[in-house]
Amino acid sequence: xxxxxxxxxxxxxxxxxxxxxxxxxxxxxxxxxxxxxxxxxxxxxxxxxxxxxxxxxxxxxxxxxxxxxxxxxxxxxxxxxxxxxxxxxxxxxxxxxxxxxxxxxxxxxxxxxxxxxxxxxxxxxxxxxxxxxxxxxxxxxxxxxxxxxxxxxxxxxxxxxxxxxxxxxxxxxxxxxxxxxxxxxxxxxxxxxxxxxxxxxxxxxxxxxxxxxxxxxxxxxxxxxxxxxxxxxxxxxxxxxxxxxxxxxxxxxxxxxxxxxxxxxxxxxxxxxxxxxxxxxxxxxxxxxxxxxxxxxxxxxxxxxxxxxxxxxxxxxxxxxxxxxxxxxxxxxxxxxxxxxxxxxxxxxxxxxxxxxxxxxxxxxxxxxxxxxxxxxxxxxxxxxxxxxxxxxxxxxxxxxxxxxxxxxxxxxxxxxxxxxx
Numbered sequence: 001x002x003x004x005x006x007x008x009x010x011x012x013x014x015x016x017x018x019x020x021x022x023x024x025x026x027x028x029x030x031x032x033x034x035x036x037x038x039x040x041x042x043x044x045x046x047x048x049x050x051x052x053x054x055x056x057x058x059x060x061x062x063x064x065x066x067x068x069x070x071x072x073x074x075x076x077x078x079x080x081x082x083x084x085x086x087x088x089x090x091x092x093x094x095x096x097x098x099x100x101x102x103x104x105x106x107x108x109x110x111x112x113x114x115x116x117x118x119x120x121x122x123x124x125x126x127x128x129x130x131x132x133x134x135x136x137x138x139x140x141x142x143x144x145x146x147x148x149x150x151x152x153x154x155x156x157x158x159x160x161x162x163x164x165x166x167x168x169x170x171x172x173x174x175x176x177x178x179x180x181x182x183x184x185x186x187x188x189x190x191x192x193x194x195x196x197x198x199x200x201x202x203x204x205x206x207x208x209x210x211x212x213x214x215x216x217x218x219x220x221x222x223x224x225x226x227x228x229x230x231x232x233x234x235x236x237x238x239x240x241x242x243x244x245x246x247x248x249x250x251x252x253x254x255x256x257x258x259x260x261x262x263x264x265x266x267x268x269x270x271x272x273x274x275x276x277x278x279x280x281x282x283x284x285x286x287x288x289x290x291x292x293x294x295x296x297x298x299x300x301x302x303x304x305x306x307x308x309x310x311x312x313x314x315x316x317x318x319x320x321x322x323x324x325x326x327x328x329x330x331x332x333x334x335x336x337x338x339x340x341x342x343x344x345x346x347x348x349x350x351x352x353x354x355x356x357x358x359x360x361x362x363x364x365x366x367x368x369x370x371x372x373x374x375x376x377x378x379x380x381x382x383x384x385x386x387x388x389x390x391x392x393x394x395x396x397x398x399x400x401x402x403x404x405x406x407x408x409x410x411x412x413x414x415x416x417x418x419x420x421x422x
Contacts, residue, residue, distance in 0.1 A: 028152065028153050028154055028155055028156075029152045029153055029213055029215060030153075030213065031153055031211060031212065031213045032210075032211065032213055033210075033211050035150075035153040035154060035162070037211040038149075038150075038153055038211045038212045038213070039150055039153070039162060039165040039166055040165075040207070040211070041204065041207035041208045041210070041211040041212055042105070042146040042149065042150060042166045042169075042208065042212065043165060043166050043167075043168050043169035043172075044169055044200065044203060044204045044207055045105070045109055045142055045146060045169060045201070045204040045208070046143065046146070046166060046167060046168065046169025046170040046173070047169035047170070047172055047173050047176075047177055047200060048109070048112065048169075048177075048197055048200035048201045048203075048204055049112065049139055049142065049143070049169075049170065049173075050169060050170040050171070050172075050173025050174065050177060050178070051173045051177030051178055051180075051181050051196075051197050051200065052112070052116055052135060052181075052194070052197040053081065053136075053139070053173075054173060054174060054177075054178045055177070055178045055181035055182055055185065055193055055197070056077065056078060056081065056132065057078060058178060058181075058182040058185070059181070059182060059185035059186065059190045059193055060074055060075065060077075060078070062185055062186055062189075062190045063077070063128070063190045066189075066190060067124060067125050067128070069125050073125065074125070076129050077128055077129050077132040078132070079369075080129045080130070080132045080133040080136070081132040081133065081135060081136035081139075082136065082365045082368060082369060083133060083136065084132070084133040084134065084135065084136025084137045084139065085136045085137075085139040085140050085361060085362060085365045086140075086362045086365050086366060087137070088136060088137030088138060088139065088140060088141060089139070089140025089141050089144065089355075089358035089359055089361055089362045090355050090358060090359055090362065091137075092108070092137065092138065092141040092358070093141050093144060093145070093225060093354045093355045093357075093358045094222050094225045094226060094355055095222060096141075097222050097224070097225045097354060097355075098222075100214060100215065100216050101145055101148070101149050101212075101215040101216070102149075102208060102209070102212045102213070102214055102215060104141075104145055105142065105145055105146060105149070105208050105212065106205050106208055106209060108138040108141050108142040108145070109138070109142065109201050109204045109205045109208070110201075110205060111134075111137065111138040112135060112138045112139070112142065112201050113198045113201035113202055113205070114134070115131055115132070115134040115135025115136070115137070115138075116131075116135050116194045116195075116197045116198040116201065117194070117195070117198050118130075118131035118134060118135075119131040119132060119135060119194040120191040120192075120194035120195045120198065121191070139361060140358045140359070140360070140361030140362050140365075141358045143166070143167075143170075143357075143358070143360075143361050144354060144355075144356075144357030144358030144359070144360065144361065145354060145357070145358070146166045147163045147166055147167075147342050147346075147357050148346070148353055148354060148357055149212060149215060150162040150163055150165065150166045151163060151343070151346065152215060153213075157293055158293055159293065159343055159346075160288075160289045160290075160291075160292035160293045160296075160339040160340060160342075160343045161289040161290055161292075161293055161339070162289075163289060163338075163339045163342050163343055164285050164286055164288060164289025164290075164292075164338070164339040165289070167285050167335075167338055167339065167342075168282065168285060168286070171278060171281040171282040171284075171285050171335060172278070172282060173278075174274075174275070174277065174278030174281060174282075175275055175278035175279060175282065177200075178278075179271065179275065180196075181193040181196055181197065184196055224351055224352055225352045225354055225355040226352070226355075227350070227351065227352045228349050228350075228352035228355045228356045228359070231348060231349065231350065231352070231356075232409065233348035233406060233409070233410060234345065234348055234349055234356050234359070236402060236403075236405060236406035236409065237341065237344055237345055237348060237406060238345075238359055238360070238362075238363040239363075239402050240300070240341075240399050240402040240403045240406065241341055241360065241363035241364060241367060241399070242363045242366040242367045242370060243367070243370070243395055243398040243399050243402055244304050244307070244337075244367075244395065244396055244398060244399015244400065244402065244403070245307075245334075245337065245363075245364060245367040245371075245396075245399065246366075246367040246368070246370040246371035246374065246392075246395045246399075247307055247308070247311050247371060247391070247392035247393060247394070247395035247396035247399070248307060248311070248331060248334050248335075248367075248371065248392060248396075249367055249368045249370070249371025249372055249375075249392075250311070250371035250372070250374050250375035250388050250391045250392040250395060251311055251314055251331060251371075251375065251388045251389060251391075251392045252277070252331075252371070253368075253371060253372040253375055253376075253388075254375050254376075254379065254385055254388050255274070255277075255328070256270060256274075257385060258318050258385040258386070258388070259273055259318075259324070261385060262318045262319060262385055262386060263318055263319065263320070263321055263324055265321055269321065273321075273324065273325055273328055274328075276325055276328050276329050276332070277328050277329070277331065277332035278332060279329065279332065280328065280329040280330065280331065280332025280333040280334075280335075281332040281333070281335040283333060284332060284333030284334060284335045284336035285335050285336060285338060285339070287333070287336055288303065288335070288336025288337060288338060288339045288340060289339040291336065291340070292339045292340035292343055296340045296343060296344045296347070297344075297403075297407060299336070299337070299340040300337055300340050300341065300344070300403055301400060301403060303334060303336045303337040303340070304337065304396050304397075304399045304400045304403065305396075305400065306330070306333070306334060306336075307331075307334040307337075307392070307393075307396040307399075308393045308396035308397050308400070309393075310327060310330040310331050310333075310334065311331060311389050311390075311392030311393040311396060312389055312390060312392075312393035313327050313330075313389065314327055314331065314386075314388070314389035314392070315386045315387070315389035315390055316389075318385070318386055318389070341360060342357060342360055345357055345359070345360050370395070371391075371392065371395060374391050374395065375387075375388040375391050375392070377391075378390075378391045
């Protein structure tokens with residue numbers, strides 16, 4: 001018997017694999033008001049999560065001043081959130097493996113709302129750090145389950161495009177949600193920003209309940225989901241994300257001081273340039289979904305090469321406002337790797353898709369930490385802010401190496417099984 005999500009395990013005609021077998025294709029699940037509105041409901045959740053995550057960085061000085069702490073101390077709330085994502089993604093998806101998917105999405109968003117309300121009401125530094133950890137716990141699980149649901153609603157050869165539509169909420173957050181939350185936090189108070197994020201989360205719960213169909217967990221169980229940790233291709237894909245995409249964060253983490261000290265732009269121009277990154281992310285996400293439905297592997301290789309080139313160029317363009325604007329758009333477009341990675345994880349995870357899809361976001365947060373650390377080390381060594389471009393390029397090239405190993409292992413495994421080359 002097939003579960004409602006079984007069809008997402010079947011390779012599409014444009015499968016990532018270097019070999020393929022002919023398998024029956026299960027038709028997509030029907031949403032009550034169409035898959036477009038279901039994808040929109042899921043994307044609003046991405047808008048809530050993206051706004052909460054990135055706005056926390058922009059209002060950091062306001063929070064530190066209000067709570068009487070230093071900026072480095074208050075930065076721990078960013079680390080606490082990232083830790084929540086890394087820890088929460090596998091744990092939640094394993095223990096809630098049997099829960100119907102729509103109910104699981106609503107519960108995850110309820111947890112996110114609670115974490116942000118706790119953040120808004122936190123009386124001191126310690127409670128706020130704890131609140132941000134709690135808010136981070138459902139982050140990866142939500143995106144992982146939302147990606148699986150979107151794929152289940154789509155035609156088999158358009159799964160990556162469905163995943164990219166869900167991820168649009170996260171990219172649009174950098175254009176609309178974060179600036180608005182930052183303005184609210186600076187004008188009304190940082191607590192209001194977290195309250196606003198909670199409101200978007202509540203809206204998400206309502207939209208998901210109305211527009212997303214009931215999808216049961218099928219054969220999923222905690223024991224079955226734990227099987228993902230025995231799959232080498234899952235580990236190699238996650239390692240590729242952690243290293244390769246860390247390059248973008250090596251530059252992104254220090255882009256504000258670079259624009260102010262190297263490019264010498266005004267604060268309003270800095271906000272505009274940051275929005276350009278968000279526009280690049282949004283367009284890159286859409287294009288990446290289209291590309292991934294044609295070839296997962298070549299999309300990943302191509303985007304990592306694009307990232308290496310655009311990040312290296314930042315070293316030279318950061319001195320000119322027009323050149324850096326174009327460059328920042330190109331760097332943002334590097335998010336195009338997201339849909340390909342997410343769908344590749346679905347393909348290589350076998351019957352443990354939920355945990356694998358959620359672990360993708362754990363890997364992205366590890367990439368965030370790795371990129372920020374590597375870029376900071378280069379600056380601390382006296383190489384200057386421009387050096388983050390070369391650091392980012394090196395990490396992107398490292399991701400290409402890991403991906404090449406993954407494909408080589410996959411090809412060798414297919415040959416040993418006597419698979420017919422695709």
